[in-house]
Amino acid sequence: MRSVSGPDVQAGRLTPLRRRPRVGHIEFLNWLPILWGLARSGSLVELDLVRGSPERLSAELAGGALDVGPISLVEFLTHADDLVMLPDLAIGCDGPVMSCLIVSRVPLDRLDGVPVALSSTSRTSVRLAQLLLAEHIGVRPRFFSSAPDLDVMFAQAPAAVLIGDVALRTALYYAPTRGLVVHDLGRMWRDWTGLPFVFAVVAARREFLEREPETVRQVHSALLNARDRAIAEMDELCERTARWEQFDAGTLRRYYTDALNFGLGPRQQQGIAEFAARTGFGVNVGATLLDSA
């Protein structure tokens, strides 16, 4: 028997000596490969995985309810003083992303002053859509938030910004039968800047990193291994996921391997810096990155 008797046991409270790191888990298809890899490698039992929407997880990491996890790029840039970006892992794209779209029944250059529905409160996709429409297309629509009911949205506006699984389903099943044209924000960003776009990075709270540097490195390593394992086992992941989603295994494979990019190298960092500069964030992106040594 290992002799463990920390202060909590002494005081009769009997809480575990160490608590597992609290790590965010996005309940979207885009994060499922990471869950797959964490599961298959057994790392899951060493994490306190907290499920949630991207918005909720971003807020919880920024607010300190999580220690490590994915965070929307704009939220990261907003809270960069309290966070450290983990290298080599992100959710991004280098061209069409399939799940971050403007869906419109009129050409985009006719959207000036026109209402455009937002299906999500994700600040990153909203800022990206605003930026592309304003500076790439040259129009300034009037954005308004809407419940994710497409019939309601398109009754109120000729176009909508859609992200996540809803965007995937809209492009595949809804838009084609309604005469709606799908504009991929990942493709538009690459056409405009020549760079990848990063929707979410993975970050640790700075105070947590200072307190438990080894834990952060272990979580980081577990996440990287998870990503690699998911890529290696992509066929099985897609086949099993397809049983429960409105996408077949081939579509999922295309989404995970052609559309999404889970890397965070120099080009992705350049993409982040470009977005930060164009949206007025005075953040030195390189300086927020954890030394990967």
Add this chain to the structure above:
Amino acid sequence: MRSVSGPDVQAGRLTPLRRRPRVGHIEFLNWLPILWGLARSGSLVELDLVRGSPERLSAELAGGALDVGPISLVEFLTHADDLVMLPDLAIGCDGPVMSCLIVSRVPLDRLDGVPVALSSTSRTSVRLAQLLLAEHIGVRPRFFSSAPDLDVMFAQAPAAVLIGDVALRTALYYAPTRGLVVHDLGRMWRDWTGLPFVFAVVAARREFLEREPETVRQVHSALLNARDRAIAEMDELCERTARWEQFDAGTLRRYYTDALNFGLGPRQQQGIAEFAARTGFGVNVGATLLDSA
């Protein structure tokens, strides 16, 4: 592309066509082997796993917020009309269980009319403790609920009923330094009846089984495979879990392999029937069991 366009897509709501079964996951060490196996086999991505305490998960399954999952024996017996027990899997013991205890500073036969603290609202362990003290030992203490602070409990009472991880920690770290004697309820039950005790069974809601029999069989199969995989990979499970718990790998292995019993065969069913009869539940246990053919 598979052609899927259910009514939800038609109506523009775009929810997934099928939802994954909602399966309870107990946040206690006793259920961790099942999580390990579900993770390692990849089944995790096909389940909507809901974390919670045994009490909460029991209530959610009884109330319909979960489709399948572990449920405390007394809760199962109480709601047997709405539930179907899945064969071959349970959380029980056939002798000492290590995590369901009466810890006392006086001999048990001196507890008549004496206050005894309860660390948990688990009706199964409370009923088991009452039953054993009343009919096996011959005393009727005055039970009262208490926050799980041992110093407070033992300031108010000479004995306490403890279950779960708190019980494990108490037996190992607290009781030996306080002159408290640990009585294992699993051992007491076996001494008294010669039978195994089952603390929780795994059940499906009857309405869910009728609607989705194939899903229930798949979940059942995934859970059985998970249990078997955990047993096959017990060393790695225990080593990785020990990094985050107050127990070393050897203690965890002893708990999972010697103390806990994850089977539900004829002897376990006899144990359930014995407990049901002695506590006044008029439930035909065999009739509530899903045909395992």
